[in-house]
Amino acid sequence: MTTMAILTIFLLSIFVGFEVVAKVSTTLHTPLMSGANAIHGIILVGAILVADKATSTLETTLSILAVVLATINMVGGFVVTDRMLEMFKGKGGKK
Amino acid sequence: MNSNLYALIGLGVAVSFIMALKGLSAPKSARRGNLIGATGATIATVVVFFDPSSTKHHNTGLILAAIAFGVLVGVPAARKIQMTQMPQLVALFNGVGGGAAALVATVEYLNLSSEGKPSTANIVATVFTVIVGCTSFAGSVITFLKLQELMTTRPVIFPGGRFVIAATLAGVLATGGWTIASGGNTPLLVMGGLSLLFGVLFVLPVGGADVPIVISLLNAFTGLTVAASGYVLQSTLLIVAGTLVGASGTILTRLMAQAMGRSLFGTLFGAFTAKPQAAVGASEVRPVKSGSPDDVAILLNYASRVVIVPGFGLAVAQAQHTVRELADLLSTKGVEVAYGIHPVAGRMPGHMNVLLAEANVPYEQLVEMEEINPTFPQTDVVLVVGANDVVNPAAKTTPGCPIYGMPILDVASAGNVIFLKRSMRPGFAGIENDLLYDAKTTLLFGDAKDSLTKVVSALKNL
Known part of the structure; x- marks a missing residue:
């Protein structure tokens, strides 16, 4: 990948990131933070990639540790966000 | 796997994350947004094992075991955690x-x-x-x-x-x-x-x-x-x-x-x-007015408008349901009830909304700070349940204190203020609250749920 392509992706992502959350109400700050937190658990993909080609004991140990931590971040993050949002949902149904 | 297909799936996952964040910014679509993100993340995790550029595959078994272990730690933690924590x-x-x-x-x-x-x-x-x-x-x-x-x-x-x-x-x-x-x-x-x-x-x-x-x-x-x-x-x-x-x-x-x-x-x-703070609260004992559950019930019974200000103490005592019971009872007696929600009531912005939603408090009764503040002068009684910092006038009057400048709920302008507190211990920010010593303030000490239950039964007898 060329540096220019990476820079383009990076800059456009910044703007998208700014835009999508610009008008969020305070009520949703906590779930949104938690959801964004789960999304950066995608580092799991990176952890798997490095673990896959690790050969030395040190590299293997560190990368497997990274896989564990990233999984906790991603899976736990999405589950806890869902639990929070589940409570918001109930009201609409009962009215 | 074909490298174009692999790149295309990666792009799809990236889009799913954008949709997830977009969805999370509106109440209606929030839960769906989160699920879209989770689906995207799962797909990405599966297809990475077929990454065409990575051909060595040294540790597949170990990686799968590590993922399983991570799931076993993460999911129960997320499932079992108290909403307060x-x-x-x-x-x-x-x-x-x-x-x-x-x-x-x-x-x-x-x-x-x-x-x-x-x-x-x-x-x-x-x-x-x-x-x-x-x-x-x-x-x-x-x-x-x-x-x-x-x-x-x-x-x-x-x-x-x-x-x-x-x-x-x-x-x-x-x-x-x-x-x-x-x-x-x-x-x-x-x-x-x-x-x-x-x-x-x-x-x-x-x-x-x-x-x-x-x-x-x-x-x-x-x-x-x-x-x-x-x-x-x-x-x-x-x-x-x-x-x-x-x-x-x-x-x-x-x-x-x-x-x-x-x-x-x-x-x-x-x-x-930051400078080391002078040790505030040289523990001078100032007089406070403490009341019984009956006193509180009488105050509430003869009010025409009551605002409940919930704080983290309410969540700790698991008193969401009891407070709703009290609010319902007051409503049947013709008292207008609203909840004043400070943006950071609880521990995080929106945290209190989550906790009260858990107790099925009607959404319309949850009023945000900017809207409720002008109504305090017309409010007869404010019932502060386990909150402290968010109603502390020091945020307005004491420059240099840790919460100075934070917008607060203006409960001091209401007719009466009732604090349900466990003790005189200051709030999370660790600052003394002068409102506790005010003449129009009544304190009811005890566990929030306990106190509320007593108030409810006293109110039923009136």
Whole structure:
């Protein structure tokens, strides 16, 4: 990948990131933070990639540790966000 | 797998994350948004095993075992956690994510180094990831300890603290420069260690009330480290996802700081400007007016408008349901009832809305601060349940106190104020509340749920 392509992706992502959350109400700050937190658990993909080609004991140990931590971040993050949002949902149904 | 197909799936996952964040910004679509994100993340995790550029497959069994272990730790933690403790769990999840990013970049660096000196751009990205990832990890652990009240929630400030922090930061940057110049493994490890120390020192001086802002900021940081490690690994998906979280997290941090009336700069660099506080509360005993549940019931019964201000104490006592019972009973007696929700009631913005939603409190009764404040002069009784800092007039009147400048619920302008408190202990921010000693204030001591139950039964007998 060329540096220019990476820079383009990076800059456009910044703007998208700014835009999508610009008008969020305070009520949703906590779930949104938690959801964004789960999304950066995608580092799991990176952890798997490095673990896959690790050969030395040190590299293997560190990368497997990274896989564990990233999984906790991603899976736990999405589950806890869902639990929070589940409570918001109930009201609409009962009215 | 065909490399074009692989890239296409990566693009689809990136789009799913954008849709997830978009969905999470509106109440209606929030849950669906989260599910879209989770689906995308799952797909990405599965297809990465078929990455066409990675052909070695040394540790597939170990990786799968590690994922299984991570799921076994993460899911029960997320399922079983009390909603009151949820902020610290999010902090912890964020911390392990930052730690993972730092580890990924370190391993890739070791791997590249074994084939000769990595390119400068790669070293710079690695240095960035390790510094910020380690800071985020250590900082999140400290926020966890603060929120879990395993350590003091007050700002920890020691003499010369700011010089220690500045020196640590200088050390981090110097070892970073050293790593970039020499490319060895030792400088990187020293830098990682110093970054961990910096993360601890960075969060220690932050007061309890500012902790949510710091969690949000560290969350944005972790996003950026993920983007940087995506650069090292040449993964578009990691770059996009990490940058999205970094950018949206920054905005969210600013919005939160605004909602709390805090300057972001002041929160972040509090460490450099904070002075050791004079020990407030030389424990002079001032008279307070304490009442019985019957007194409270009578006050409430003859009111025409009551505002309930819930705080973290309500959540701790699990009194959401009892407070709703009281509100329902008052409504049947013709009393107008509303809940005044401070943006940061609880521990994080929106936290109290989550807790009250859990108890099925009707959404229309939850009134936000800006709307409820002008109505306090027409309110006969304000019932403060386990809240303190969010109604503390010191935020307006005492420059220099840790919550000065934070918008508060103006309960002092109501006819009567009733505090349900366990003790005279100050709130999370650790500041004395003058309103407790005011003539129109009545205190009802005891566990919030206990007290409320007594008030409800007293009210039924009236």
